[in-house]
Amino acid sequence: xxxxxxxxxxxxxxxxxxxxxxxxxxxxxxxxxxxxxxxxxxxxxxxxxxxxxxxxxxxxxxxxxxxxxxxxxxxxxxxxxxxxxxxxxxxxxxxxxxxxxxxxxxxxxxxxxxxxxxxxxxxxxxxxxxxxxxxxxxxxxxxxxxxxxxxxxxxxxxxxxxxxxxxxxxxxxxxxxxxxxxxxxxxxxxxxxxxxxxxxxxxxxxxxxxxxxxxxxxxxxxxxxx
Numbered sequence: 001x002x003x004x005x006x007x008x009x010x011x012x013x014x015x016x017x018x019x020x021x022x023x024x025x026x027x028x029x030x031x032x033x034x035x036x037x038x039x040x041x042x043x044x045x046x047x048x049x050x051x052x053x054x055x056x057x058x059x060x061x062x063x064x065x066x067x068x069x070x071x072x073x074x075x076x077x078x079x080x081x082x083x084x085x086x087x088x089x090x091x092x093x094x095x096x097x098x099x100x101x102x103x104x105x106x107x108x109x110x111x112x113x114x115x116x117x118x119x120x121x122x123x124x125x126x127x128x129x130x131x132x133x134x135x136x137x138x139x140x141x142x143x144x145x146x147x148x149x150x151x152x153x154x155x156x157x158x159x160x161x162x163x164x165x166x167x168x169x170x171x172x173x174x175x176x177x178x179x180x181x182x183x184x185x186x187x188x189x190x191x192x193x194x195x196x197x198x199x200x201x202x203x204x205x206x207x208x209x210x211x212x213x214x215x216x217x218x219x220x221x222x223x224x225x226x
Contacts, residue, residue: 002074002127002147002164004207005102006030006116006218007039009124014039014051014098017124018172024051030217031103032056033210034073040095040129040145043176054095058146059134060085066136066144075130075146077165077190081183086146089130090186092178096126096167097147101218103207104200106159114207115159116218117200128165128175128190153192155200165190 008028015023018041026039038056041049057069075086101118119125131145150165167175171189207217 002102002104002149003034004210005032005097005099005127007032007099008215009098009100014124017169018051018096018098018126019049020051021048022050028215029213030215031207031210031213034070038097038145040097040131041126041172041176042093042095042131043173043178047173047177049172049176051098052095052143054129054131054143054145056147057144058085058089058130058132059142059144061132061134063134066134066142069144072144072146074149076162077128077148077150077187080130080148081187086130089132089146090183091181093131094175094178094186095129095131095145096172096175097129097145098124099127100124102127102164103203104156104160104163111205112208114203114205115200116203116220117156117163117198118218119197120199121197126167126169126172128167148190150190150192153194155198156192159200163192166193 011023034057037053040054044050058072059066059069080086080090103114105112105114128148129145134142148165149162152163156163201220206212
């Protein structure tokens with residue numbers, strides 16, 4: 001699964017890497033949790049990539065209460081075309097969550113040790129996601145999303161059995177273009193990453209506190225004075 005992530009890149013870097021029409025405005029955030037507003041890229045009618053804000057935790061259009069989104073922060077790749085909550089969004093509302101890295105936890109003795117997963121070159125990467133509209137009782141439209149998870153690759157497997165589905169940059173157009181829908185082709189993009197482009201390492205348990213947002217949470221324990 002994916003329960004926390006970090007995005008602290010400069011807006012210009014995000015615009016360039018994702019070929020955005022506009023430069024997003026965003027603060028550096030090192031400990032983003034479900035329920036918060038997150039930046040994701042989708043494709044507009046003119047096939048232009050654009051960044052938008054979504055509430056993390058998909059709220060189905062039929063939901064009576066937006067709190068259901070806290071149970072929908074992730075969607076499994078294996079069943080996404082079968083689950084009524086997700087299959088329509090998978091067909092016509094796909095996006096990419098922009099991240100510098102994400103966290104996963106592994107029980108070690110009496111503690112759950114957090115690990116930080118990132119690219120070895122420190123570049124941004126993108127996690128596959130789906131999004132949905134929901135109208136609240138005040139008639140306000142809320143856009144929300146779920147990240148898609150897949151079985152863990154060899155790097156992640158010792159830490160957790162699942163991981164976010166990472167989309168290769170060459171596949172961004174295929175993933176975001178909803179004009180043509182080929183479920184089988186799309187699901188091949190959700191297979192576990194097998195490149196050597198990533199690394200993970202243990203970090204401070206400070207990240208366990210969703211209210212802690214300091215940049216030291218991404219530092220290896222060996223550099224954190226612990």
